[in-house]
Amino acid sequence: MIYLDNAATTLKKPDCVVAAVTEALCNMGNSSRGTHDSSLKSARAVFAARSSLAKLFNAPGPEQVVFTQNSTEALNMALCGLFCKGDHVITTALEHNSVLRPLYRLEDEGVISLSVVPADRQGRPDYDAFSRLIRPETRAIVCTHASNLTGNVMDLERVGAIAKSHGLLLVVDASQTAGAYPIDMKRMNISVLCFTGHKGLMGPQGTGGMCLARDVRIRPFKVGGSGVQSYSRAHPAEMPTRLEAGTLNGHGIAGLGAGVDYILEKGVDAIHAYEIALAKHFYEGVRDIPGVTVYGDFTNWNRTAVVTLNIGDYDSGAVSDALWEDFGIATRPGAHCAPLMHHALGTAEQGAVRFSFALFNTLDEADAAIAAVKELAQCD
Numbered sequence: 561m562i563y564l565d566n567a568a569t570t571l572k573k574p575d576c577v578v579a580a581v582t583e584a585l586c587n588m589g590n591s592s593r594g595t596h597d598s599s600l601k602s603a604r605a606v607f608a609a610r611s612s613l614a615k616l617f618n619a620p621g622p623e624q625v626v627f628t629q630n631s632t633e634a635l636n637m638a639l640c641g642l643f644c645k646g647d648h649v650i651t652t653a654l655e656h657n658s659v660l661r662p663l664y665r666l667e668d669e670g671v672i673s674l675s676v677v678p679a680d681r682q683g684r685p686d687y688d689a690f691s692r693l694i695r696p697e698t699r700a701i702v703c704t705h706a707s708n709l710t711g712n713v714m715d716l717e718r719v720g721a722i723a724k725s726h727g728l729l730l731v732v733d734a735s736q737t738a739g740a741y742p743i744d745m746k747r748m749n750i751s752v753l754c755f756t757g758h759k760g761l762m763g764p765q766g767t768g769g770m771c772l773a774r775d776v777r778i779r780p781f782k783v784g785g786s787g788v789q790s791y792s793r794a795h796p797a798e799m800p801t802r803l804e805a806g807t808l809n810g811h812g813i814a815g816l817g818a819g820v821d822y823i824l825e826k827g828v829d830a831i832h833a834y835e836i837a838l839a840k841h842f843y844e845g846v847r848d849i850p851g852v853t854v855y856g857d858f859t860n861w862n863r864t865a866v867v868t869l870n871i872g873d874y875d876s877g878a879v880s881d882a883l884w885e886d887f888g889i890a891t892r893p894g895a896h897c898a899p900l901m902h903h904a905l906g907t908a909e910q911g912a913v914r915f916s917f918a919l920f921n922t923l924d925e926a927d928a929a930i931a932a933v934k935e936l937a938q939c940d
């Protein structure tokens with residue numbers, strides 16, 4: 561199999577991740593629930609993972625890193641725990657449903673009003689619209705760092721500067737960039753950074769979280785067992801326990817920590833450069849094939865390693881099936897949970913086929929994918 565669906569989840573994980581999960585499964589107890597060796601082992605692995613994530617994202621400190629099941633849970637916790645009745649929120653057409661649906665629900669419940677920054681046919685956001693849409697009651701900008709459909713990266717320094725100058729919160733969905741593209745919470749003025757563990761961070765599924773700037777307070781979504789202050793009626797107010805209740809996914813977090821350490825050792829810039837070289841090679845091999853339409857902004861390579869295309873009028877699902885059945889190439893067709901982006905690109909009906917590259921892919925695999933697209937396009 562040639563696995564080019566890394567934007568959905570990275571299939572191949574570094575050996576150290578597999579080893580860390582195995583070790584954790586065999587030896588780890590419940591973090592913060594005792595002073596015996598196995599519990600301490602778990603607490604240390606969890607703390608080490610928080611520290612590594614804080615380093616990777618330049619977050620204020622390990623205690624500002626909260627673990628969740630995935631970025632969807634982190635985004636729901638952040639969006640439902642930040643806003644109050646009457647708040648106005650700005651989001652963008654690049655968003656995944658894990659941003660849009662919580663915001664739509666808050667809007668439908670009459671809690672917030674919502675404005676959307678539009679995108680053009682290349683999937684580029686209208687940056688001027690961020691300032692234009694700000695009102696006196698605007699509380700936050702909520703945006704993705706990169707489109708999961710086109711691979712276009714949002715200029716977060718620009719958006720962060722707008723948020724800062726108007727005193728707005730900036731909540732970022734880093735699902736497509738964490739581990740694969742440089743992120744600096746402080747330089748980008750990010751208030752809440754939501755990440756998922758199983759994509760670019762190369763950890764197990766069931767891991768993710770958020771990093772909070774020091775001054776950001778989120779109403780806890782869940783309360784319960786914390787291992788500390790058990791006689792208090794209220795859940796502990798201290799971070800990170802404030803936003804974590806119940807037994808953590810210690811086994812998964814141990815694997816996530818190993819993945820982040822692996823990334824820190826390799827360097828995000830080096831990982832990004834390698835992945836982009838593969839995506840560029842693929843893009844240059846397919847862009848001029850008659851019948852092929854590639855979506856997104858390829859005027860520069862400040863992007864993620866995603867190349868999304870269609871062949872003629874073929875349904876994207878049929879093309880993705882043929883890639884798999886006839887060539888053993890795994891891709892992702894359809895809507896990618898990004899409805900507004902498909903509308904902007906004009907692909908809502910057809911969907912599109914997404915090829916996404918990661919660290920363990922090779923140039924030979926990119927060449928095989930180019931050849932497969934060529935062959936399928938000839939049938940058009």
Ligand SMILES: Cc1ncc(COP(=O)(O)O)c(C=O)c1O
Nearest residue numbers: 630631632656658708735736756
């Ligand atoms: C941009 C973006 N946001 C959010 C998510 C949700 O990630 P998870 O399913 O890990 O919560 C994804 C996953 O595909 C994504 O690509």
